[in-house]
Amino acid sequence: MAPGTTAMVKDTILKVDHLSMKFGGLMAINDLSLEAKRGEITALIGPNGAGKTTVFNCITGFYKPTMGMITLKRKTGKEFLLERLKDFEITKHAGVARTFQNIRLFSGLTVLENLLVAQHNALMRASGYTILGLLGSPAYKRAVEASIEKATYWLEKADLIDRADDPAGDLPYGAQRRLEIARAMCTGPELLCLDEPAAGLNPKESLTLNTLLRSIRDEGTSLLLIEHDMSVVMEISDHVVVLEYGQKISDGTPDHVKNDPKVIAAYLGVEDEELEQIEEQLEGGKV
Numbered sequence: 001m002a003p004g005t006t007a008m009v010k011d012t013i014l015k016v017d018h019l020s021m022k023f024g025g026l027m028a029i030n031d032l033s034l035e036a037k038r039g040e041i042t043a044l045i046g047p048n049g050a051g052k053t054t055v056f057n058c059i060t061g062f063y064k065p066t067m068g069m070i071t072l073k074r075k076t077g078k079e080f081l082l083e084r085l086k087d088f089e090i091t092k093h094a095g096v097a098r099t100f101q102n103i104r105l106f107s108g109l110t111v112l113e114n115l116l117v118a119q120h121n122a123l124m125r126a127s128g129y130t131i132l133g134l135l136g137s138p139a140y141k142r143a144v145e146a147s148i149e150k151a152t153y154w155l156e157k158a159d160l161i162d163r164a165d166d167p168a169g170d171l172p173y174g175a176q177r178r179l180e181i182a183r184a185m186c187t188g189p190e191l192l193c194l195d196e197p198a199a200g201l202n203p204k205e206s207l208t209l210n211t212l213l214r215s216i217r218d219e220g221t222s223l224l225l226i227e228h229d230m231s232v233v234m235e236i237s238d239h240v241v242v243l244e245y246g247q248k249i250s251d252g253t254p255d256h257v258k259n260d261p262k263v264i265a266a267y268l269g270v271e272d273e274e275l276e277q278i279e280e281q282l283e284g285g286k287v
């Protein structure tokens with residue numbers, strides 16, 4: 001068991017085994033193994049260039065890893081080997097949704113329309129993929145009502161209901177980030193992967209984001225996030241994995257990793273001999 005974790009055994013939703021990713025001569029990820037538990041917020045942190053986005057891109061199918069296995073276990077018990085799936089299959093079959101570092105909304109569509117577009121697949125399925133189905137089928141009408149209900153639910157959760165009819169591009173930055181998250185939730189994921197959700201947010205927006213992410217977790221969706229904002233990471237994460245130069249250097253509760261000398265050294269960029277001094281200072285309670 002990782003140091004700093006509790007004794008209660010939780011189900012694993014995501015298991016990364018001996019993952020490596022090479023770009024030409026550069027080993028961006030080197031034999032990385034980690035687990036994310038169901039119903040928890042797991043944060044992936046580390047200095048710039050540590051390999052966080054590369055791990056994310058391997059999990060969500062944007063990159064095919066050079067080596068290793070990534071297993072996603074759904075609530076039904078069914079397992080998917082993500083490295084063998086295409087990105088859209090990872091969303092559709094394995095129940096993984098993601099957001100990106102750069103906001104990718106349909107800025108000319110309204111806030112509500114953005115959430116309805118996210119449910120396009122479910123609506124088309126209900127139509128039977130026919131014009132007649134779109135025009136007259138009761139199943140399609142029911143699906144439209146359900147998609148509006150789901151959109152409204154997430155707009156309320158994301159504190160965006162008052163802006164439902166405004167173009168998404170008119171929202172302040174923090175609200176656009178929450179809309180992206182609401183949109184991802186409308187696909188009904190079991191694992192939500194967020195790439196720097198707090199980037200560029202002011203302190204008030206960060207607090208609203210924390211509330212939204214906690215409520216998503218409390219409703220049973222597991223979260224994996226990359227984040228540089230330590231006020232977000234330490235406040236809401238159940239579990240933190242720290243990378244440096246493509247390798248895991250620490251893994252445990254927020255309290256465990258923030259007191260881990262290797263993590264402190266990685267963030268301060270210190271040499272090995274200085275690390276020993278930090279360790280001594282930590283033992284003496286001076287850091």
Ligand SMILES: Nc1ncnc2c1ncn2[C@@H]1O[C@H](COP(=O)(O)OP(=O)(O)OP(=O)(O)O)[C@@H](O)[C@H]1O
Nearest residue numbers: 023026027028046047048049050051052053054055
């Ligand atoms: N497509 C790519 N081609 C070549 N090298 C890449 C590619 N993607 C990432 N890298 C390299 O892999 C290493 C890890 O990059 P990555 O973006 O995963 O780090 P990161 O921890 O997400 O950094 P940051 O916090 O700055 O976003 C870096 O040295 C980066 O230059």
